[in-house]
Amino acid sequence: MLSPIRTATAQPAFGLDAVFGGACPRFVRDEEIFGEGEAADYVYQVVSGAVRTYRILRDGRRQIDEFHFAGDHFGLELSDVHRVTAEAMADTTVRMIRRGALSDLAAQRGDAARAIFRLTAEGLQRSQDHVLMLGRRSACERVAGLLLDIAERTHAKAELDVPMSRQDMADYLGLTIETVSRTLTSLQDEGLIALPTVRHVVLQDRSALERMTA
Template identity: 45%
Template sequence: MTTVSLKPAFAAPPVPADQLGSIGVRMAFAAGEEIYAQDEEADMIYRVVSGAIRTSRLLSDGRRQIGDFYYNGDFVGLEAGPVHRYSAEALGPCEILVIRKSALKLYGEEGIRIERMIWAETARELQRTQEHLMLLGRKSACEKVASFLLGMAGRFRGEVAELPMGRQDMADYLGLTIETVSRMVTQLQVDGLVRFVDNRRFEVRNQPGLAQLVEA
């Protein structure tokens, strides 16, 4: 069955690079490299130019909570307080535009325009957080995995969607064990809703059925 184009569940609309003008510095990061640290001063904000990154926080008992995943066009590091509550790491090779918030006032009207854009992205970030909380608290394990795959499939226009993160990242984001994620992925394949080409690539085989499961 041909894969259909889906609307992502947790994606913020990309911000065209030309809207950012000459503000900021582009930096390259390798897979697994830290972009900023948990509890680091939050004077910088970051926009993904290419690649994907994750945010995560280590809890006092050693467990890890994934905050979210960010892709081309997304802003990262938007904080209400003075420090980053999460750290950010590159999932693979990526390029990041780094902007110092305190320097925006030096850019006049362009800086004001960028500040407004950042506030709009902050509102979207709040919406993403609310959706994540609902996902963690109100859905079954199968519904969580289905929601995640539906959102990821919506980012790709081709027949095969690619997961830049591994199963452990998925598990930590969804509040599940890696074994549970693997079982749910298998169940969704047995039910004919998705088909995994390999560990990181999949296609949706039954979009209405997957959507119905997500909305249950």
């Protein structure tokens, strides 16, 4: 829908990149960028580092909604309030654009509106994949899927840096840290990956991992 073929202008792909402010706010590891329930006055883009967005149930159970890497957008809301909390997973810089400015831009330029649609629809696709993961996949398939996803999104080949703790992985995958840890160990025992350090993974048999992802 709204395929790029139909863009009215000649410019290749109007990102929203140009419209983001020049200043790049910095956040240290685990610093909150915005909180659930706060006014959603800005939309964000990760410049460097990584961000997690999550929600917490009354009793403390946490579900990470999404990880955001360099270039990814987050914080775009339908209502005027953030539905999730956003935190830096490492030292991170972001760019921001006022929601109102984005809205005005979309009203003026069809290609901007299309770019916003694209952003939202990409988020929806990712969320749908997440649903499939959580609803119908085993712990092992989930972990393998996450590693491949991180590799792809951070443009890593065989070696990748995992920018999150085991707890973050668990809360994204709907598992516990113990299960994540055991699963990684067993993937290593089977020779599919290597774990030189806790946050560094080598994909030794990518096709086997991809096969698990079904």
